[in-house]
Amino acid sequence: MGYMCNVVFAICISAAIGDFVHQLPNVAHYEVVRPLPLNNRNKRSLAQGDEVKRYPDELRYELHFDGRNHTVHLEKNRFLIGRNYTETYYNQDGTPVTTFPFNESQDHCYYHGYIQGLDDSSVSVGVCSGISGFLQARQQMYLIEPLGRGVDGEHAVYRAEHLKGTEGAACGLSNSTEEHDSAIQPRVARVYEPIGQRNEPRFDKPRYVQLYLVVDKTEFDRYKTMENVRARMQHVAHLVDSYYRAVNIRVLLVGMEVWTAADKFTVSSSEDITLDNFLVWVKENRVKRVHFDNAQFVTGIDFSGDTVGLTNTFAMCSDRSAGVIQDYHENALALAGTIAHEMGHNFGMSHDAAGCSCGPYRESKCLMATNVEKRAQTFPKLFSDCSLKQLSEFLNSPAIGCLDDPPEPDSLYGGIVCGNGVVDTGEQCDCGPVEECKNPCCDASTCRLTAGSQCAEGSCCENCQIKPPGSVCRAAAHDCDLAEYCTTSGTCPVDSFKMNGQVCNHGDGYCYNGLCPSANAHCKRLWGPDARSPPECFHRNMRGEAEAHCGYSGRTPKPCSDRDMMCGKLFCDGENWVKKHPFVGQGGSWPFPRCYFLADIFDPAGHGMVPTGTKCGHNRVCYNYKCQDVEVYGNKNCSANCNNHGVCNHKGECHCDPGWASPYCSSKEYSTPDNGVIIGVCAAGAVILLLALLVGGARFWKKGKPGYFCKKKPHSGKMTPSYQREHAGESQLTQPLNISQPVFLETTSKRMDAPSVIPVMPSRPAPLPPQNSPRLSSQGSNAHMRPTPPPKPSPAVSAKLAQQPTPPPVPPVKPSAVNVDMRHTQVSLT
Structure with a gap:
């Protein structure tokens, strides 16, 4: 009897402990699920001698929530950490220690993915100690986190609105700027955008932000060890990347510095003071650290009021591309959302106004919201339509060159792998996993071009074929821009513009x-x-x-x-x-x-x-x-070096006319389609003219011969000699000609510098060109419409100016900075 009581008591205690483990005090309601792994595997690597990784390249799990089974496909985020990623921490005596903790033999545990059968789904999770992150499905955001330890254990899945928020969340943006009518606020997002070039937001071109994180002593003390800090910051960076993937921007974590011994400047509860101090630190230490485009300072200090973040607007790619962030919530989504918000200000995005929306949600639930409704969607994931327009305008400026250079394939974490969506060394193409690839030009299983294909992507690739050399692949946007032309690959050359002073x-x-x-x-x-x-x-x-x-x-x-x-x-x-x-x-x-x-x-x-x-x-x-x-x-007349076949661009290099080879446009690189067009049209015209003369002469010669026609056509008698003599002085027109008056049509062309072209259909098909004629493109006929460069000037006279102007700046390069310092504060997104 006593034994039975002990057993019952033990069972009751176990049940109580189980109930305690399942308690999440910050969540109002959640489901308990146990992920079921499904044939997880590593991808085929092009490198030799790969070791089996702890975390496979691909994962699949079956999760049951909301009354349905869901198959979740995951793929490792290769853009998360660069191969040259560095970490710096400090010994107790203040000595810095810099390490390179990630190499080919080590691994990370952060994945992107989707839910099978749901086109609008997305998943971003870490699987380091259980599955933690979010799932987006059917316009609903779900959060998942482990209830114990391990991926195969029990997890909680709940809707975002069931996560309890932090009280007192409000926007820290200066009220003085909100009191004025927003209709008359200067539209600074358009400062760098050429007038007449404002279109709907498009994000076709991939961009890359190299992110550097700095963690202060207070934040380190909260997580105790470098391992814990590393895990949290990498998870946060992974989530930030997932927010920007939707707009074709990838965020790569290139380094992290943790102040394990003491802060390197005064970290104040005043966010303004802290940001000023951080900007000074960034300026003084940038050259000593790995190269980065954007720096974010994460602190455990409680900023004044409800503010949890402060940054500069329009600062991306400048020396003020930085922000300060308070880590105010235990869920990594909160910190990631704040960093994504502040980085959005660096990209020129302002707070969402009334009327903005992100998908089915209104402005208060979007990433750039001024404040977020309590007990609503606590951690927004989407940018609003207003934010997307502002981002597109900023990305169209010539001042964000630092984002244009993709990372070298072998510098990405994990090395060279077929199926990662990146064309690595030894690959002709890479359209991602086999089940996701929709590119008919690329064989996803081999990363080779399909039979008959010349290319798989790029603005010079059309129907898997390379466009004819000389075709315009990027038209000049305005008169300070330069058009780019296809060469012999599917990729359009790098965007260039005219040298300063033109x-x-x-x-x-x-x-x-x-x-x-x-x-x-x-x-x-x-x-x-x-x-x-x-x-x-x-x-x-x-x-x-x-x-x-x-x-x-x-x-x-x-x-x-x-x-x-x-x-x-x-x-x-x-x-x-x-x-x-x-x-x-x-x-x-x-x-x-x-x-x-x-x-x-x-x-x-x-x-x-x-x-x-x-x-x-x-x-x-x-x-x-x-x-x-x-x-x-400080410009010289470098166009004189371009041999009258090009002009100088912003890099001081010759931007050659189509068909002429760099660096000095002195030799032909290929034949442009325009030459073939001219030759073909002239030859065809000559043939048609010759045939017309021959046919006309033959008819004239045969006209007087009997039997010219099988049957004589009846006539009115007006062509007889007697009729002609009788009516020689009369006009042959008995009625006025029915000639319509000209009709002037308003052009629909938006370009003021290029006339509209109205195609005229010929009355009969044109003769076929010779078989060896060059292939024509839809843009070929306009590819040569460029102003003739000025003639080469006479040699410069070696003489000094009596008075020099203010010392010249460094010769212009593709700009990488916008010199701005407008600040936005961000507060808790809960």
């Missing part, structure tokens, strides 16, 4: 970093199409006072000289918006008649100044708030 906009400006800046255009970009820049306002810049100056000396505004006054503060005017509002944009006022400006207090990024590169006189441009000779760009 004349643009019909002589009204000079190209600068791929744009044609002007005061008028800048006013329109900030305030709308009715705005303009009145020249009579700029004399006020000579006063050197607040809102009228040529920059600052410390905190004191500097007066402009008479020559430089057009290069200082920007003044705008406009009939429609000026009369409606006593304040302009983000706090700009109108103390002067017809002279309106963007107030400095709300413009730390300097958008209210005349843009660098604006024309201020003949052969003169604004540079560093001074009107300087265009030679300040």
Whole structure:
């Protein structure tokens, strides 16, 4: 009897412990599931001697939740960690230790994937100690986390809205900028976008952000060991990458620094002070660390109020591309969402306004929401339609060159593997796993081109065939851009634009970093199409006072000289918006008649100044708030080296006409389709003309012969000689000709620099061209419509200028920085 009581007591205790294990205090309701593994395997590697990995390249699990069985397909995130990933920590004496913890023999445990049979599904999880992450299915977000340890144990699956939020969540964005009518706020997202080139958001081109994480002492003390910190930060970076995958941006974690001994600067509860200190640290230590595009500082310090993040807007690829983040929630999705939000500001995205939406959700549930409804979708995953438009506009600027270079295939984690979606060394193509590949040009099982295919992807690849050389693959967007042409591969050459200082906009400006800046255009970009820049306002810049100056000396505004006054503060005017509002944009006022400006207090990024590169006189441009000779760009006439078959691009290299070979466009690389078109058309025309003459002559010769026609056609008698003599003086027209009046059609072309072409159908088919004629492309006939470069100048005279301008900047390269510092704060996304 006593034995039975003990057994019953033990069973009761076990049941109680089991109930305790299944308790998640931060979740209102969840289902308990046990994942069932399904034939998990490693992919075939092109490298030799691969060892069996602890975490396979592919995983499949069956999960039962929401009353259904779901088959989850997972693939290892090869873009998560670069092969040269570094970690830095500090000994107790402050000595830094840098390691390279990941190599071919080590592994990671983070996966992306989808749910079988659901087209709109996505999965992002880590399987290090059980499965943890999220699943998106049927427009619903589910979270999964282990209840014990191990992938084969019990897990909790619950909807995102069942996760209890943190009280007091609100936006930390300055209220002063929210009080003004959003319709008149300057649209800074369009500052770098050429007017007339605004289209619907498209993310066809892949981009790559190399992320560096810095973890302070407070955060390290929370997780105790480097292993724990590493696991959390890698999981967070993996989730951030999953957010940006939807817009074809991959986030690679290239390094992490953990302050295990002491903080390297003062970490304050004031997010502004902490961000300023972090920016100084980044500037001083960037060259000592692995190369990165964006840095995020993660702290355990509680920022003031509800703020959990602060960053600069439009800062991606600049030395201010950084943010500070408070790790305020135990779920990694919270930290990942905050980093993705702050990085969104770096990309030029602002907070979502009323009317924005992400899929079925309204603005309060999107990633760039000002604040998030409590007890709603606690951790948003999607960008709103408003954010996508702003992101697309920013990515179209020439100032994000740091994101264009893909990582080398062998530098990605895991080495060379067929089926990872990356064309590695030894592969002709790679369209991903066999079950996901939809590219008819690529054999997913071998990563080789299918029979008869010349290419598998790229804007110079059409129907698995390489387009004819010389075909336009990227048209010039405006007169400071350069068109790119197909060569002999399926990939379009790298995007290039004209060298700084080239004349643009019909002589009204000079190209600068791929744009044609002007005061008028800048006013329109900030305030709308009715705005303009009145020249009579700029004399006020000579006063050197607040809102009228040529920059600052410390905190004191500097007066402009008479020559430089057009290069200082920007003044705008406009009939429609000026009369409606006593304040302009983000706090700009109108103390002067017809002279309106963007107030400095709300413009730390300097958008209210005349843009660098604006024309201020003949052969003169604004540079560093001074009107300087265009030679300040330091450019030589390098187009003279292009042998009249090309012009210089922003790199100082010859951008050759189609068919001419780099580097100096001095030799033919291939025959362009235009030459074949001209030859073929001329030959066909000559043949047609010869045939017409022969047929006409034969008819004329045979006309008088009897029996020319089998049957004589009846005639009216008007062709007889007697009729002709009788009516010789009369007109042959008895009725007026029915000639229609011309009808003028309005063009539907959006390009102002290229005429519309109306195709005319021939009355009969044209003769076939010779078999060896070059293949024509749909763009071939326009591929040569380029202005003739100027003739090679005479040798320069070796003489020194009496007075040199301000020391020239470094010769322009593909820009990688936008010099801005507008800040946004982010608060708890719960």
